[in-house]
Amino acid sequence: MAEIDLNELSRKPKKNLLSRLDFKTLGPFIAMIVLFIFGYLINDAFINSGNLSNILTRSSFIGIIAVGATFVITAGGIDLSVGSMAAFISGIMILLMNELKTVMEPGLTIIFAGVAISIVLGIAAGFINGFLTTKGKIEAFIVTLGSMGIYRSLVTYSADGGTISLDRGVRKIYRPVYYEDLFGIPIPVLVFVAVAIVGYILLNKTVFGRHCFAIGSNENVAKYSAVNVDRTRIKTYILQGICVSIATIIYVPRLGSASAQTGTLWELEAIAAVIIGGTMLKGGYGRIWGTVMGALILTMIGNILNLTDLISNYLNGTVQGVIIVVAVYLQRGDWKKKK
Amino acid sequence: MSKGEISTEIILSAEGVSKSFGSVAVLFSVRFNLRKGEVHALIGENGAGKSTLMKILSGLHQPTSGTIKLDGQEVQLPPFGQAEDLGIVLIHQELNLAEQLTVEENVFLGREMVNGLLLNRKEMEQKVQSYLDELGADISPRDRICDLSIAEKQMVEIVKAMSRDARVLIMDEPTAVLTDAETQLLFKQIEKLKNSGVAIVFSSHKLAEIKRIADRVTVMRDGQWIATKQTEELSLDAMAQLMVGRELSKLYPPKNEVDVDAEVVLEVKNLYTDFVKNISFQLRKGQILGFSGLVGSGRTAVFEAICGLGEIQSGEVFLYGKKTQLNSVAQARDAGVAYLTKDRKEKGLLLNQQMQPNLTLLALPNFVKNFLMDDKAEQQATARGIRRFDIRARDPNITAGDMSGGNQQKLLLAKIMEIDPQIVIIDEPTRGIDVGTKQQIYSFIAALAADGMSVVVISSEMPEIIGICHEVVVMYNGKIQGILQGSEINESEIVRYASGLREAS
Numbered sequence: 115m116a117e118i119d120l121n122e123l124s125r126k127p128k129k130n131l132l133s134r135l136d137f138k139t140l141g142p143f144i145a146m147i148v149l150f151i152f153g154y155l156i157n158d159a160f161i162n163s164g165n166l167s168n169i170l171t172r173s174s175f176i177g178i179i180a181v182g183a184t185f186v187i188t189a190g191g192i193d194l195s196v197g198s199m200a201a202f203i204s205g206i207m208i209l210l211m212n213e214l215k216t217v218m219e220p221g222l223t224i225i226f227a228g229v230a231i232s233i234v235l236g237i238a239a240g241f242i243n244g245f246l247t248t249k250g251k252i253e254a255f256i257v258t259l260g261s262m263g264i265y266r267s268l269v270t271y272s273a274d275g276g277t278i279s280l281d282r283g284v285r286k287i288y289r290p291v292y293y294e295d296l297f298g299i300p301i302p303v304l305v306f307v308a309v310a311i312v313g314y315i316l317l318n319k320t321v322f323g324r325h326c327f328a329i330g331s332n333e334n335v336a337k338y339s340a341v342n343v344d345r346t347r348i349k350t351y352i353l354q355g356i357c358v359s360i361a362t363i364i365y366v367p368r369l370g371s372a373s374a375q376t377g378t379l380w381e382l383e384a385i386a387a388v389i390i391g392g393t394m395l396k397g398g399y400g401r402i403w404g405t406v407m408g409a410l411i412l413t414m415i416g417n418i419l420n421l422t423d424l425i426s427n428y429l430n431g432t433v434q435g436v437i438i439v440v441a442v443y444l445q446r447g448d449w450k451k452k453k
Numbered sequence: 454m455s456k457g458e459i460s461t462e463i464i465l466s467a468e469g470v471s472k473s474f475g476s477v478a479v480l481f482s483v484r485f486n487l488r489k490g491e492v493h494a495l496i497g498e499n500g501a502g503k504s505t506l507m508k509i510l511s512g513l514h515q516p517t518s519g520t521i522k523l524d525g526q527e528v529q530l531p532p533f534g535q536a537e538d539l540g541i542v543l544i545h546q547e548l549n550l551a552e553q554l555t556v557e558e559n560v561f562l563g564r565e566m567v568n569g570l571l572l573n574r575k576e577m578e579q580k581v582q583s584y585l586d587e588l589g590a591d592i593s594p595r596d597r598i599c600d601l602s603i604a605e606k607q608m609v610e611i612v613k614a615m616s617r618d619a620r621v622l623i624m625d626e627p628t629a630v631l632t633d634a635e636t637q638l639l640f641k642q643i644e645k646l647k648n649s650g651v652a653i654v655f656s657s658h659k660l661a662e663i664k665r666i667a668d669r670v671t672v673m674r675d676g677q678w679i680a681t682k683q684t685e686e687l688s689l690d691a692m693a694q695l696m697v698g699r700e701l702s703k704l705y706p707p708k709n710e711v712d713v714d715a716e717v718v719l720e721v722k723n724l725y726t727d728f729v730k731n732i733s734f735q736l737r738k739g740q741i742l743g744f745s746g747l748v749g750s751g752r753t754a755v756f757e758a759i760c761g762l763g764e765i766q767s768g769e770v771f772l773y774g775k776k777t778q779l780n781s782v783a784q785a786r787d788a789g790v791a792y793l794t795k796d797r798k799e800k801g802l803l804l805n806q807q808m809q810p811n812l813t814l815l816a817l818p819n820f821v822k823n824f825l826m827d828d829k830a831e832q833q834a835t836a837r838g839i840r841r842f843d844i845r846a847r848d849p850n851i852t853a854g855d856m857s858g859g860n861q862q863k864l865l866l867a868k869i870m871e872i873d874p875q876i877v878i879i880d881e882p883t884r885g886i887d888v889g890t891k892q893q894i895y896s897f898i899a900a901l902a903a904d905g906m907s908v909v910v911i912s913s914e915m916p917e918i919i920g921i922c923h924e925v926v927v928m929y930n931g932k933i934q935g936i937l938q939g940s941e942i943n944e945s946e947i948v949r950y951a952s953g954l955r956e957a958s
Contacts, residue, residue: 340786
C-alpha cells in the first residue's frame with residue numbers, strides 16, 4: 115500500500131503543474147504585466163527608462179517597509195506605526211546630524227552617526243511594539259495605533275510644528291545616497307533589491323521564517339511544537355523597525371527634511387502592498403516577491419494616472435482602493451469553487 | 454428522594470434507528486423511548502453512540518433508517534435545532550452561548566421581544582428573572598456569560614430551554630465538568646423540571662449520580678441498544694457490567710512483557726498543579742503506561758505540566774534518574790520527551806499548511822544546514838514519515854486540514870518521531886478515527902515500546918487502554934485513584950476507580 119502512495123507522490127506534481135500555477139501565486143505578477151501594457155498603450159513615455167527608473171526608485175520606500183510588514187503580518191500581527199515611525203526617525207536623525215555639524219566638519223562620520231542612530235531607533239521602536247503585544251498581551255492593532263500617535267506627535271513637537279531641515283553642508287555629502295546610481299541602477303533600488311533578497315531568504319529558508327508561518331497559522335500549534343511564540347513575534351516587529359530605518363536612511367537625503375507630514379499613510383500603503391502581493395492579512399502565509407510586486411503596482415497606478423488625462427490624478431486613491439479590494443477578493447479563493 | 458408518579462405516556466421514541474456517517478456505521482437499530490416527566494439516563498462507553506442518538510432525538514442528525522415518533526406520531530425532526538420549536542431542546546456538552554452577551558440577551562437570542570422597533574428589555578428581563586427564581590438560581594439576567602461559572606452557564610442553557618417551553622430536555626454529559634456541589638444544584642433543578650412534566654434525557658459516566666437521579670436507564674454499547682431498565686433494578690456493578698460485556702478482539706497487538714527491573718525513565722513524585730493533586734508514578738523503559746479516567750479528571754494536565762506546558766506548584770520530576778524540570782516544549786524536546794496532543798486541530802497541526810512544514814516543525818533545528826533550512830532533508834523526512842506511518846494522501850500537496858482524522862494522527866506521530874524521543878506521551882491516540890486506522894496506530898505504539906521507547910497512553914476509551922497497556926493509572930477528580938497491573942486491568946475494575954466508587958487503599 116505504501117509503495118503505491120509513494121509512486122503517486124512522484125507522479126502527481128507533473129500532472130498538476132498547470133493547475134498549480136494558480137491565481138494566488140501569479141495574480142500580482144499578471145496584474146503588473148496588465149498595468150505595464152496599459153501604461154504603454156496610454157502613453158509611450160511610460161516605457162522610457164527615465165520613467166521606469168523613477169517608478170522603481172519611488173517604490174523603494176514603501177517596498178522596503180512592506181518587506182518588514184510581510185513578516186509581521188505573516189506571523190499574525192499588524193504594525194500601524196511604520197509611517198509615523200519613519201517620520202520620527204527622520205526627525206531625530208536630522209537633529210543629531212545638525213547637532214554634530216556644530217562640533218565637527220561635515221563628513222562621512224556625521225552620516226554614519228545618523229545612520230547608526232536610525233538603526234538603533236528602529237530596533238528600539240520595533241522592540242517596544244513587539245514587547246507590548248506579546249508580554250503586555252495587548253492587541254497589535256491597539257499597541258501600534260498608540261505608538262503611531264505618539265511618534266507622529268513627537269515629530270511635530272521636535273519640529274515645533276514646522277519642518278526640521280538638514281544642514282546644507284551635510285546634505286551635500288548625503289545627497290548621492292538617493293540621487294546617484296551604481297552600474298546605472300539608482301541606489302534606493304539596489305537597497306530595495308537587497309532588502310527583498312535578504313527578506314526572501316529569512317522568510318522562506320530559515321527557522322525564523324518557518325516559525326513566522328507557524329505562529330500566523332495557529333499560535334497554539336506553534337507553542338505545542340516548541341516554537342517560542344513571543345520571541346519570534348518580537349523579532350518580526352524588530353525586523354519591521356529595521357526596515358523602517360533603512361527606508362528612512364535613503365529617504366532623508368531626498369528631501370533633506372522631516373515634518374509632521376513625513377510618511378503619512380505609509381502604513382496603509384505598506385499593508386496594501388503586502389496584501390496585494392498575496393500575503394494573508396490573518397497570518398499564516400506570506401510572500402516577499404508578492405510584496406515587491408504589490409509595492410510596484412501601487413506606484414505604477416499613480417504614475418499611469420499622472421501620464422493620462424483619462425482619469426484625474428486626484429482619483430489615485432480610488433483606483434488603488436479598488437485594486438486592493440479586488441486583489442483580496444480574488445485571493446479568497448472560494449470564487450473558484452463555485453465553478 | 455421520592456421518584457414520584459411517572460405517567461406511562463410516551464412523548465418521544467426511536468424505533469430501529471440506525472445511523473452511518475459515510476461508510477462508517479455508528480448506530481445499529483437502536484430503540485429508545487421517553488416518558489413524560491421522567492429522567493432517563495443514557496450510559497455507555499465513549500463511542501457507544503450516546504451522543505449520536507441524542508443528536509438524532511433532537512433533529513441535529515437524521516437517522517439513516519428507522520423512525521422517530523413524537524406523541525405517537527411518526528415525524529421527521531427538522532434540522533439545525535429547529536426541533537426546539539417542537540419543544541425538544543438539546544444542551545451540548547460544550548455549551549452554546551454568546552460569551553459577551555448578558556443572560557437575558559442569550560435566552561432571547563434570535564426571538565427578541567420588541568415594542569415596535571425597540572427591544573422590550575424590561576419584559577425580557579422579568580421573564581428571565583422568573584425562570585431563574587423558579588430554578589432557584591442565584592444569577593441576574595444582566596450578568597455577562599463570560600463572568601459566570603460553567604455551572605451557571607448551564608443554568609442559562611436550562612433557562613433558555615424553559616423559555617422555549619421545552620417538553621423534552623436532552624443533556625449530553627452535563628455533569629462532566631461540574632464539581633460535586635454544582636452537580637447537586639443541577640440535580641435539584643432537574644427535579645423541578647421533571648415535576649413540571651418535562652422529560653429529561655441525560656448521559657453521564659458517573660454511575661453513582663445516575664443511581665441517584667434517573668428513573669430509567671438505557672445502556673448502549675458499540676452503537677447497539679443493550680438494555681433499558683428501571684434504575685432500582687440495577688446495581689452500580691450491574692450497570693458497569695452491562696456497559697462493558699465484551700471480549701477484546703484482535704484489534705490489539707500481542708503485549709510483550711516489560712522487564713520488572715527495566716530502567717525507570719520517568720518518575721513523578723507528589724506533583725501538584727492547579728488541576729491535579731499529589732501525583733506519583735513511574736514509567737519504565739519499553740513500557741506502555743495507560744492513563745485512564747473521565748474527561749476532566751486531570752490526565753492531560755499532569756503531562757502538560759511535566760512537558761513545560763503548564764505550571765508545577767510542587768513536586769519532583771526525575772528523568773532517567775535525574776531531577777529535572779522542563780520549562781518549555783523545546784526543553785522537553787531536547788530531553789527526548791514528546792507530547793502528542795489530543796487536540797489535533799487546535800494544538801497539533803497547522804491545518805492550512807502542507808504535510809512537510811507540519812512534519813518538521815517540532816524538530817526544526819535538525820533540518821538546518823549553514824543557518825538555512827535544508828529542503829532536501831525535509832523532503833526525505835516527509836517521504837520517510839509517509840512510508841513509516843503509512844500516511845495515505847491523495848495529493849502530496851494536500852493541506853493538513855483536508856486530511857482524514859486517521860491520516861492527521863499518523864502525521865502527528867511522524868512529527869514527534871522526528872525528534873527521536875525516548876519518552877512519548879500520546880493523548881487520546883485514536884479519537885475520531887476509524888477501526889482500521891486504530892488497529893494500525895495500536896501496532897505503531899506497540900512497536901515503539903518494543904524498540905525501547907517508553908510510551909504513555911492517555912485515553913478515555915477503556916478497551917484500548919486494556920488492549921495495549923502494561924500498567925494503568927486511573928485518575929478521578931485530579932487525583933490518582935488507583936494503579937492497576939496484570940489481571941486487574943479490566944473494564945469493570947477501571948470503571949469503579951474512574952467513577953470514584955473505589956479508591957486505592
